[in-house]
Amino acid sequence: MSEILFYHMTERTLEQILPGLLEKSRSRGWKVVVQLGSQERVEAVDAHLWSYRDESFLAHGFIRDGTENLQPIWLTAEDDNPNDAKIRFLNGGAQLDDPSAYDRIVYMFDGHDNEAVEHARSRWKFHKEASGADEHQQTYWQQNPNGGWEKKA
DSSP states (O other), X not given: OOEEEEEEESSSOHHHHHHHHHHHHHHTTOOEEEEOXXXXXXXXXXXXXXXXXXXXXXXXXXXXXXXXXXXXXXXXXXXXXXXXXXXXXXXXXXOOSOGGGOXXXXXXXXXXXXXXXXXXXXXXXXXXXXXXXXXXXXXXXXXXXXXXXXXXX
């Protein structure tokens, strides 16, 4: 059974939130795939993860770097999983039709972008209908004004 989470970002951007979630995932020993909507976004997030904090960085790679199977965090615009990750973050219109290879799927979407909200709604409905008899557990989280997460569904 996969856990599918929807993170409705209203107070902070992906760049502000993603590094902390990746750090938490890695501290649990999980390999991660981050799927973004375009190669341009992959390259922007790549640059951000190397420099988001002065005193540290998150080891990661994408297609340009090679050694896919050795990367603890893999950035992609495709539906690949070359590092055998068990958690997948999706943003920018990225979607995954079969979550069964993962323990956790996290759709992150900008609440100020109507297209992103509609995409998230369509994915919620898709996974709900596809899961049938509770094969996957879905939850919806929304940011509060302090940037924390509140479970809404």
